[in-house]
Amino acid sequence: MVDLIMIGAGNRGYFAYGEALRSIDGSRVVAVAEPDQLRRERFAKRHSIGTKDSVADWQVLLSRPKFADGVIIASPETEHVEPAIQALVRGYFVLLEKPISVGLEGIESLADLGADTSRLFVAHVLRYSSFFKRLKSLLDSDSVGMIQAVEYTEQVASYHFAHSYVRGNWRDSMRTGPSILSKSCHDMDILTWLLSSKALSVISKGGLKYFRKENAPENSAERCLDCPLNETCPYSAVTQYLSDNVDWPVNTIGNDMSFESRREILRTSSYGRCVFRSDNSVADYQNVLISFDDGVDAFFSMNAFTSAKTRKILVSGSHGEITGDFERDSIEVKLFSGDHKTYLATHDGSRHGGGDSEIVKSFVRYLEGEAGSLSTTFEDSLQSHLMCWAAEKSRLMGGTPIDPWSLINL
Known part of the structure; x- marks a missing residue:
């Protein structure tokens, strides 16, 4: 049995890699690290992972003596390099979601690691x-x-x-x-x-x-919910996120896919902003x-x-x-x-x-x-x-x- 640790249980960790692993005989996920409680609990339930092996911080898992064969890192790219380094130091084989790093310094840190980077594989899935x-x-x-x-x-x-x-x-x-x-x-x-x-x-x-702001249509608003053009604008968050579709990409904006929750997300998060007035x-x-x-x-x-x-x-x-x-x-x-x-x-x-x-x-x-x-x-x-x-x-x-x-x- 190949035992794996999953770091990150969001879109890539849960839907892509986690679901694929469920169909592969001879492999199992034995631990997960995910700061979002709902996503962590959802993943742990899906893979029958116990409470002590379902944690918010990846450092908790990688501070232990080696207890699995490999680590899949599907955390946000700003958090790729450090867990990869720690996993390699512990002797794990690593599958790392792309990109390796958001900056050159991350590449240099891995190259200067001294650990065996031949055990690191990048998830260039194409x-x-x-x-x-x-x-x-x-x-x-x-x-x-x-x-x-x-x-x-x-x-x-x-x-x-x-x-x-x-x-x-x-x-x-x-x-x-x-x-x-x-x-x-x-x-x-x-x-x-x-x-x-x-x-x-x-x-x-x-x-x-x-x-860009200068391309915003006349009479448009800061948020699509307040915009008189939200039914006709091709980039309307209302039409993109408040339809019957709750699959990708809608399921990445939050955990609760009820209409009311999605509407509140558009009211409070970047996903509801006008595309011409975003940051x-x-x-x-x-x-x-x-x-x-x-x-x-x-x-x-x-x-x-x-x-x-x-x-x-x-x-x-x-x-x-x-x-x-x-x-x-x-x-x-x-x-x-x-x-x-x-x-x-x-x-x-x-x-x-x-x-x-x-x-x-x-x-x-x-x-x-x-x-x-x-x-x-x-x-x-x-x-x-x-x-x-x-x-x-x-x-x-x-x-x-x-x-x-x-x-x-x-």
């Missing part, structure tokens, strides 16, 4: 999705010849961006880092993995273009050009202003092209010779194209002794984070090329 695994196999088999260029777009979707990056936990770059890190380090990791190459230069443009500071649109050492240039775009929430990719090869739509689970290979094949990815229905459940299964298999089941090591994930910080530095400098590896001295 690598474990059936869609990207299929795409990786097609590229590795030279199905379209030599790769010449990649165009890759993350269509965040207007409602998702408004929820998470204007009203939500990731709206403040000083607290949780830039949006290119918190939202798209997944995607920088995918580019790194697909190309198996080192990033030499990053150039970026973009910024906070639309969700958000992260970019809502950003383009990034990455030059890799194999001569391939990759263009990445993070776009808040889309109706669909998906990722789309075009890989241009010497003998053909590959196009893919992540949410449609569809990949097309078109050769210049005229051959055309379509691949449809299949998965268990969990979020991120099945990646949420598959990475947990891979972590458990690794702890059972199956070497090679995990690929997102600390060392492998480092480049994606450096690419994000290089992109943000380049953006703030008006598009100056930045060598991502110059940002850190390891």
Whole structure:
């Protein structure tokens, strides 16, 4: 039996990783740390965890002698580095929710730890999705010849961006880092993995273009509940959070999903604020050009202003092209010779194209002794984070090329 400790029992810890673990034979969660009492009790009940092993503070669990095989850290990203360090010092294997850290100093702390960071794996779940695994196999088999260029777009979707990056936990770059890190380090990791190459230069443009006070409609109010436009505004918190839907993203704004409770949340929290009058500071649109050492240039775009929430990719090869739509689970290979094949990815229905459940299964298999089941090591994930910080530095400098590896001295 593989015994695990869960640190953080919110959206990722409870709904993604916790639920996946319930379906994996031979594994169990034996302890949980979560400061929110309702979430902690909900998780403990779901996993039959006793009172002494259900605590508010993760330090209580990690101060004990080692009593499990692994630790999953799904706490807010501002609380990733310290529990990861303590878990590694105690001898645990660690699965760490992305990003590793909100700042470079966290990366340096882990690198200087002296503990074995080869026991640390980052939850870049896209690598474990059936869609990207299929795409990786097609590229590795030279199905379209030599790769010449990649165009890759993350269509965040207007409602998702408004929820998470204007009203939500990731709206403040000083607290949780830039949006290119918190939202798209997944995607920088995918580019790194697909190309198996080192990033030499990053150039970026973009910024906070639309969700600004000067773009607020005439007669709009500070809060959507008080706004005469709350039935017609496409970003209305009333229509987003007070409908019959109590699934994601609505279930992240609080614990009680009753209509009255949700309405009170809109009255008192950031989730009820006008998107043009929030305290958000992260970019809502950003383009990034990455030059890799194999001569391939990759263009990445993070776009808040889309109706669909998906990722789309075009890989241009010497003998053909590959196009893919992540949410449609569809990949097309078109050769210049005229051959055309379509691949449809299949998965268990969990979020991120099945990646949420598959990475947990891979972590458990690794702890059972199956070497090679995990690929997102600390060392492998480092480049994606450096690419994000290089992109943000380049953006703030008006598009100056930045060598991502110059940002850190390891």
